[in-house]
Amino acid sequence: MEWTDDEKWKQRLLRRKRWLKPLFEQVKPGKIVEFGCGSGFVLEDLSKEFPDSQIVGIDMNQERLDAVAEKNLDNVETMKADITTQIFPDQSIDTILYVGVLHEIFSLSGREKVLETLKLGHKALKDDGILIIQDFLKPPPEPVTISFKNQKTEDIFFRFTREFRIRNIEYEKIKGGVMLDIGDAVEFLTKYRPPSEGDWIEEMGETHHYFTKEDFHEVASEAGFTVKDSIKLLNVEDYFAEIREDIEFDFDENERAWIQLVMEKRM
Numbered sequence: 298m299e300w301t302d303d304e305k306w307k308q309r310l311l312r313r314k315r316w317l318k319p320l321f322e323q324v325k326p327g328k329i330v331e332f333g334c335g336s337g338f339v340l341e342d343l344s345k346e347f348p349d350s351q352i353v354g355i356d357m358n359q360e361r362l363d364a365v366a367e368k369n370l371d372n373v374e375t376m377k378a379d380i381t382t383q384i385f386p387d388q389s390i391d392t393i394l395y396v397g398v399l400h401e402i403f404s405l406s407g408r409e410k411v412l413e414t415l416k417l418g419h420k421a422l423k424d425d426g427i428l429i430i431q432d433f434l435k436p437p438p439e440p441v442t443i444s445f446k447n448q449k450t451e452d453i454f455f456r457f458t459r460e461f462r463i464r465n466i467e468y469e470k471i472k473g474g475v476m477l478d479i480g481d482a483v484e485f486l487t488k489y490r491p492p493s494e495g496d497w498i499e500e501m502g503e504t505h506h507y508f509t510k511e512d513f514h515e516v517a518s519e520a521g522f523t524v525k526d527s528i529k530l531l532n533v534e535d536y537f538a539e540i541r542e543d544i545e546f547d548f549d550e551n552e553r554a555w556i557q558l559v560m561e562k563r564m
């Protein structure tokens with residue numbers, strides 16, 4: 298089945314709407330800040346779910362903040378700022394959210410910047426506050442194989458190994474395909490059919506699958522947090538249906554998941 302871009306976008310939004318339920322179950326009302334709020338996908342439902350809270354969305358993209366403003370959400374204000382810098386006074390926030398944003402910071406500036414950002418979150422959070430991350434998850438290292446069903450797909454894979462700027466993609470050629478680490482395989486499968494050449498170039502500078510669950514727990518601990526809850530958010534739609542027309546792979550589709558981490562300050 299061939300999905301249109303519009304249908305794919307709707308699927309993606311539906312999936313992410315489902316993931317807001319476990320997110321909101323963990324939110325502590327009061328002052329709630331979403332760092333990297335984009336156009337307000339999370340803020341919109343947050344505002345309905347927590348009408349008595351004071352909600353703030355931070356982003357550095359003015360167009361997206363304008364889109365939030367157009368939603369006229371009663372208890373939401375926005376601010377243009379870089380979330381890798383200190384924005385709020387110490388111990389002033391009840392709930393901090395980072396939804397689908399830390400992978401952008403990792404892609405641009407690496408692990409140290411993610412750690413620094415979380416340390417700033419730690420400072421701004423009240424002692425009994427909650428910090429929640431939802432982001433892409435990298436599966437634990439494991440060699441897997443992918444096989445190409447046509448020459449075009451094989452060529453795109455080798456282009457990916459040459460042009461992906463985030464890390465070196467190591468692979469071994471086997472009959473009809475390659476053997477490589479599952480994290481790199483998943484990264485390739487999610488990138489190999491970009492809507493345009495411009496999107497491809499952008500994707501080559503961005504990683505989605507950057508931290509395993511252990512990596513997330515490690516950086517959380519270094520930033521001074523205890524992980525209170527850690528769950529895997531699964532895709533329910535057949536995300537790989539189209540990809541299987543071009544590529545065969547020997548791992549479970551649920552390896553392409555997100556993580557939700559709920560963290561408290563370590564006392």
Ligand SMILES: C[S@@+](CC[C@H](N)C(=O)[O-])C[C@H]1O[C@@H](n2cnc3c(N)ncnc32)[C@H](O)[C@@H]1O
Nearest residue numbers: 333334335338356357358379380396397398401
């Ligand atoms: C993928 S979007 C996610 C938006 C929203 N959280 C959601 O779930 O729909 C990531 C957002 O983070 C913002 N962002 C990335 N790095 C940032 C930074 N250093 N400071 C502020 N915003 C940042 C981007 O502008 C973008 O709007």
